[in-house]
Amino acid sequence: MSTTATTIEHAPPNRDRGGARALIQRLRHGDEVAHLVTLTFAAGILLLTSMLVYELWVNSHLSRAKFGWLFFWTRTWDPIFDNFGASPFIYGTLITSIVSLVIAVPLGIAAAIFLAELAPRKISDSISFLIDLLAAVPSVIYGLLGIFIVVPLMRTTIGPLLINTLGHLPYIGKLFKPPNYGVGFFTAGIVLAIMVVPFIISVSREVLLTVPRDQREAALALGATRWESTWQVVIPWARTGILGSIFLALARALGETMAVTMVIGNDPKITASLLAPGYTIAAVIANEFTEATGDLYLSALIELGLVLFLMTFILNGLARILIVATERGGGHSS
Amino acid sequence: MIRLRLLWRKSLNAIMLSLTGVAAFAVVSVLFLILGYLLLHGGKSLSWDFFTKLPKPVGESGGGMANAIIGSLKLLLLAAVMGLPVGLLAGVYLAEFGGKTFSFVIRYTTDLLNGVPSIVIGIFAYSLVVLPVKHFSTLAGGVALGMMVIPITVRSTEEFLRAVPGSLREGAMALGASKWKTIATVILPAASGGILTGMLLALARVAGETAPLLFTAFSNRFWSPGWGQPSASLPVMIYTYAIAPYDDWHRQAWAAGLVLLMLVLLANLGCRLALNRRGSARSA
Numbered sequence: 001m002s003t004t005a006t007t008i009e010h011a012p013p014n015r016d017r018g019g020a021r022a023l024i025q026r027l028r029h030g031d032e033v034a035h036l037v038t039l040t041f042a043a044g045i046l047l048l049t050s051m052l053v054y055e056l057w058v059n060s061h062l063s064r065a066k067f068g069w070l071f072f073w074t075r076t077w078d079p080i081f082d083n084f085g086a087s088p089f090i091y092g093t094l095i096t097s098i099v100s101l102v103i104a105v106p107l108g109i110a111a112a113i114f115l116a117e118l119a120p121r122k123i124s125d126s127i128s129f130l131i132d133l134l135a136a137v138p139s140v141i142y143g144l145l146g147i148f149i150v151v152p153l154m155r156t157t158i159g160p161l162l163i164n165t166l167g168h169l170p171y172i173g174k175l176f177k178p179p180n181y182g183v184g185f186f187t188a189g190i191v192l193a194i195m196v197v198p199f200i201i202s203v204s205r206e207v208l209l210t211v212p213r214d215q216r217e218a219a220l221a222l223g224a225t226r227w228e229s230t231w232q233v234v235i236p237w238a239r240t241g242i243l244g245s246i247f248l249a250l251a252r253a254l255g256e257t258m259a260v261t262m263v264i265g266n267d268p269k270i271t272a273s274l275l276a277p278g279y280t281i282a283a284v285i286a287n288e289f290t291e292a293t294g295d296l297y298l299s300a301l302i303e304l305g306l307v308l309f310l311m312t313f314i315l316n317g318l319a320r321i322l323i324v325a326t327e328r329g330g331g332h333s334s
Numbered sequence: 335m336i337r338l339r340l341l342w343r344k345s346l347n348a349i350m351l352s353l354t355g356v357a358a359f360a361v362v363s364v365l366f367l368i369l370g371y372l373l374l375h376g377g378k379s380l381s382w383d384f385f386t387k388l389p390k391p392v393g394e395s396g397g398g399m400a401n402a403i404i405g406s407l408k409l410l411l412l413a414a415v416m417g418l419p420v421g422l423l424a425g426v427y428l429a430e431f432g433g434k435t436f437s438f439v440i441r442y443t444t445d446l447l448n449g450v451p452s453i454v455i456g457i458f459a460y461s462l463v464v465l466p467v468k469h470f471s472t473l474a475g476g477v478a479l480g481m482m483v484i485p486i487t488v489r490s491t492e493e494f495l496r497a498v499p500g501s502l503r504e505g506a507m508a509l510g511a512s513k514w515k516t517i518a519t520v521i522l523p524a525a526s527g528g529i530l531t532g533m534l535l536a537l538a539r540v541a542g543e544t545a546p547l548l549f550t551a552f553s554n555r556f557w558s559p560g561w562g563q564p565s566a567s568l569p570v571m572i573y574t575y576a577i578a579p580y581d582d583w584h585r586q587a588w589a590a591g592l593v594l595l596m597l598v599l600l601a602n603l604g605c606r607l608a609l610n611r612r613g614s615a616r617s618a
Binding site for chain 2: 030031033034035037038039040041042043044045046048049051052055056059106107108110111113114115117118119127129130131132133134136137138139140141142143144145147148149194197198201225226227228231248251252254255256257258261262282285286289290301302305308309312313315316317320
């Protein structure tokens, strides 16, 4: 191995030596070896991700060949007659995610504004710390609390309240009709909202903190109130990044499995009422994968996994681009 | 008229700003609600038996989850052995060797891998490990968790390596050390605290994962010797016990939830406090 003294000798590039000897020298030097080894592992991540896509694609072959695009439109999910349609699951996944965003986005952005714009640094840091801890709580714990706390609460209090108030409104009323069993799209949406709100807060807070100080000062100097400077100057500046945080949260909500499985009711139906039980892609995979006896059945479940993968893949990609764009100061161009 | 408008703007300001504060405290209070409920329900059901006994069959009360605790530890060990070295070396590559385009591709892929739903990772581990041998195993669960450890470790390793002051690197290089020697003897030790904490955080994150274990490690009511058998784990036990219709199982689920949450939160608390202290020491 090269000691300090020998490396000094070798330090200048060996221009006059033959290619093979130069290569040996460089290998002895160690740098090339280290480079190669670490490169292999980095490339391993690429390989692993490609294998993931490959396995999902190959193993869903049976289902793709038999149902084609109809898979996304038909409503039957019948393992006995080997007839599989994914639309109730896709519907449930989208609806629960939308409900969760409707709750989590205003809450998350408001909290991020408080942390980035109002709270003194010390308080802001400690609250962010606690919110990071909230993000670390395992999803099965959310599910546990969902089953034993949120579901009874929905059944006895929140559900009837929604039916008696919003249920009488035109248009929106359709979303809040009985029966109300406590489990369903809305319950899943509430639990998901609690789970994704920490992501919205921490990313939005970071993005808000990158907004230059003089933007705020200029608005205040023009006589704007604190709220006006935040709402009309800071938020528009940061909106690409905030949108990125929402995409990130949406990707999380779409792929979330355990908490949703435990509170959605597991009924593959497309119902207008948010209080009705439903089913999501992740939940059906979690529930039926080990029971899938037929090859086509398993293949259909893996195709659902592929759909879920593609949805989150696209959303995550978009989110990264948006967040990077804002942090580099691209947000103000809008 | 103008006074009225000013009054309106001022009240709007006050209302909206207080609402943001309410939102922040509402979110934080959820953490304490979760902790409170688990302590309340889990604390009652937690006993010494929980840590030392096997689960009892339906109808018999008592019993514990000793096999699930050991199972979770074994799964974490596998995840650490498979995931951490890959994450570490890939992180070193990104921070020290990477070119521009290739590094960007790796970083992007890592982020996307991090965002893949855990249930999909489960399907992958299933088709990779379970399908060929046709039975569930601890190994398959370890592969799934190990795969989830990788992206988190890569990003934290890279971040902490980049935080090492350039003067250290230049000092080592000026003494004639080659690049890899500089990395191995100067930069990695300097960043080791942060990197280890990042690794622990990654393990804490996968410790609570349930979805990828459902059809890889599966579940087991007894001890799982070796690595080739289905194994119980705390998160999966919480899930199966919580959705079962027996009150006694619900109590066990709460107890298991408390244990799992405490482990995960304490690991997070310790790591994040250590990181914060290092961070403030550096900037001071």
